Amino acid sequence: MKAAMLRSVLKRSCSTTVPSASHVMRRGFSSESSPERKVAVLGAAGGIGQPLALLMKLNPLVSKLSLYDIAGTPGVAADISHINTRSEVAGFMGEDQLGQALEGSDIVIIPAGVPRKPGMTRDDLFNINAGIVKSLCTAISKYCPNALVNMISNPVNSTVPIAAEIFKKAGTYDEKKLFGVTTLDVVRAKTFYAGKAKVNVAGVNVPVVGGHAGITILPLFSQATPRANLADEEIKALTKRTQDGGTEVVEAKAGKGSATLSMAYAGAIFADACLKGLNGVPDVVECSFVQSTVTELPFFASKVRLGKNGVEEVLGLGLLSDYEQQGLEALKPELKSSIEKGIKFANQS
Numbered sequence: 001m002k003a004a005m006l007r008s009v010l011k012r013s014c015s016t017t018v019p020s021a022s023h024v025m026r027r028g029f030s031s032e033s034s035p036e037r038k039v040a041v042l043g044a045a046g047g048i049g050q051p052l053a054l055l056m057k058l059n060p061l062v063s064k065l066s067l068y069d070i071a072g073t074p075g076v077a078a079d080i081s082h083i084n085t086r087s088e089v090a091g092f093m094g095e096d097q098l099g100q101a102l103e104g105s106d107i108v109i110i111p112a113g114v115p116r117k118p119g120m121t122r123d124d125l126f127n128i129n130a131g132i133v134k135s136l137c138t139a140i141s142k143y144c145p146n147a148l149v150n151m152i153s154n155p156v157n158s159t160v161p162i163a164a165e166i167f168k169k170a171g172t173y174d175e176k177k178l179f180g181v182t183t184l185d186v187v188r189a190k191t192f193y194a195g196k197a198k199v200n201v202a203g204v205n206v207p208v209v210g211g212h213a214g215i216t217i218l219p220l221f222s223q224a225t226p227r228a229n230l231a232d233e234e235i236k237a238l239t240k241r242t243q244d245g246g247t248e249v250v251e252a253k254a255g256k257g258s259a260t261l262s263m264a265y266a267g268a269i270f271a272d273a274c275l276k277g278l279n280g281v282p283d284v285v286e287c288s289f290v291q292s293t294v295t296e297l298p299f300f301a302s303k304v305r306l307g308k309n310g311v312e313e314v315l316g317l318g319l320l321s322d323y324e325q326q327g328l329e330a331l332k333p334e335l336k337s338s339i340e341k342g343i344k345f346a347n348q349s
């Protein structure tokens with residue numbers, strides 16, 4: 001009698017109250033409208049990699065999350081895999097598993113490499129990170145040549161040109177698919193502007209153009225919305241703070257790393273925009289450091305419209321204030337030499 005009752009309760013609950021797996025997927029993650037997408041994070045056990053992996057696990061547009069590092073990934077992957085969201089998580093460790101980590105990826109995010117310590121510039125990282133980026137990009141050209149590459153490893157002004165050269169050599173370069181992630185500059189510019197202009201940060205937009213180091217970071221506060229009548233001195237201070245945002249964090253962490261949490265957030269925002277573009281969502285625009293004809297420099301950060309093939313359109317700079325125009329001219333020599341340094345490295349080594 002008891003067994004029959006139990007059977008009937010189970011039957012009732014299964015048929016009426018317990019939603020089917022497909023129903024849960026539909027309701028929670030709109031899996032029917034969002035296609036399967038594999039995202040690989042290279043450097044996934046690092047300071048940026050771990051929170052970025054967490055944020056990508058929370059993204060319902062991701063169906064497979066591949067976590068790769070030279071050490072520590074089994075633990076990170078096991079931990080993250082217990083989170084009850086859509087994506088399947090797999091961890092890969094060491095070079096012999098890199099191919100498996102990359103195969104079938106739609107997006108590869110690269111936060112692998114060493115971060116800055118107080119007193120270092122992003123360029124001081126060049127010697128180590130250039131080699132890491134080169135070997136990872138060689139593997140990308142072999143195992144997932146069609147993936148969108150989101151480059152976080154610094155110096156971005158050089159690592160993006162390195163990646164382009166490596167892909168060119170492999171015959172897989174598609175300028176629409178290579179992005180230097182400069183979103184953290186935009187995130188900072190929005191936060192600092194909202195604080196100064198005393199407006200709700202959620203509604204703020206500030207384009208940031210140029211590159212991703214020191215004076216090459218050029219926030220266009222004259223185009224910021226909502227508009228605020230800030231004094232020239234305030235704009236200068238905001239510009240400087242945005243340019244030095246990374247250093248502010250490196251110094252506050254006093255040797256214990258660089259911006260990891262805000263970078264993970266920014267990296268997740270940018271990857272989400274790329275996923276939306278791939279999925280055909282219209283009018284997805286983010287700033288990014290890409291191959292460009294906006295200036296005479298071969299790579300430049302500006303607003304980019306994202307689409308099914310990556311870059312749909314590189315948007316122009318719009319109207320600049322005199323101060324921004326001066327900043328633009330001042331940044332060009334440094335950005336040019338960082339780009340050339342990357343190209344030279346890729347072709348020499």
Ligand code: NAI
Nearest residue numbers: 043045046047048070111112113114115152153154184263
């Ligand atoms: P981290 O040292 O905490 O983590 C780096 C990870 O990369 C480590 O887990 C390490 O094992 C791994 N790694 C090293 N060589 C590798 C290889 N060949 N393949 C795969 N993984 C490898 O450093 P953190 O703080 O996560 O920074 C990573 C990079 O991101 C640095 O280059 C840093 O300068 C850059 N960064 C970029 C920002 C941006 O706005 N684009 C902002 C902040 C940092």
